[in-house]
Amino acid sequence: MTSSPSPETRPADPSPVVGIVMGSDSDWPVMEAAAQALAEFEIPYEVDVVSAHRMPREMIAYGEEAAERGLKAIIAGAGGAAHLPGMLASVTPLPVIGVPVPLKYLDGMDSLLSIVQMPAGVPVATVSVGGARNAGLLAARILATQDAELMGRMREFQQELNDQATEKGKRLRSKVTTPNGFGFGGAK
Numbered sequence: 001m002t003s004s005p006s007p008e009t010r011p012a013d014p015s016p017v018v019g020i021v022m023g024s025d026s027d028w029p030v031m032e033a034a035a036q037a038l039a040e041f042e043i044p045y046e047v048d049v050v051s052a053h054r055m056p057r058e059m060i061a062y063g064e065e066a067a068e069r070g071l072k073a074i075i076a077g078a079g080g081a082a083h084l085p086g087m088l089a090s091v092t093p094l095p096v097i098g099v100p101v102p103l104k105y106l107d108g109m110d111s112l113l114s115i116v117q118m119p120a121g122v123p124v125a126t127v128s129v130g131g132a133r134n135a136g137l138l139a140a141r142i143l144a145t146q147d148a149e150l151m152g153r154m155r156e157f158q159q160e161l162n163d164q165a166t167e168k169g170k171r172l173r174s175k176v177t178t179p180n181g182f183g184f185g186g187a188k
């Protein structure tokens with residue numbers, strides 16, 4: 001049986017390079033998928049609640065200090081009147097990825113429109129409603145532009161997606177008989 005290393009021998013946690021922030025802890029069930037994607041690529045991240053509406057001064061400080069603290073990208077999720085991603089983008093030079101979080105009413109359309117319609121000059125890369133996993137993957141791609149090893153792992157990940165989709169096609173073709181037997185994946 002292997003035992004985990006004692007605290008003295010355990011390597012120190014690497015400094016986070018991606019900040020995952022959200023307007024409330026109630027966003028975490030959606031935002032967790034961003035953290036999961038980063039963990040799969042072994043990218044160190046931090047998570048916090050930073051609300052533009054409820055804690056404006058702290059939110060500005062977070063955005064202003066993010067680059068100096070060593071973060072390379074920020075993923076910001078919020079629901080409803082989601083001003084957090086845009087306000088962070090206005091005070092940091094880092095890339096900001098916005099995640100519209102769907103709430104009980106309006107199915108996330110309110111959040112999507114709040115995040116995506118940024119004025120020229122202040123970009124927020126907006127993923128789909130609830131698309132936190134893609135936000136994590138996009139942050140990984142941004143980091144991979146400066147990290148050949150990470151770029152290699154992203155290529156492997158894409159190949160796995162391809163393999164899975166190819167397998168899905170095979171399964172479907174084996175279940176459905178088409179009149180001419182044609183299948184994109186080379187079914188004869």
Ligand SMILES: Nc1c(C(=O)O)ncn1[C@@H]1O[C@H](COP(=O)(O)O)[C@@H](O)[C@H]1O
Binds near residue numbers: 050051084085103
């Ligand atoms: N959209 C924002 C901001 C902001 O943009 O600054 N701060 C909180 N919120 C959102 O309010 C919703 C309800 O929050 P509570 O569950 O705490 O009442 C959350 O989805 C949060 O992201």
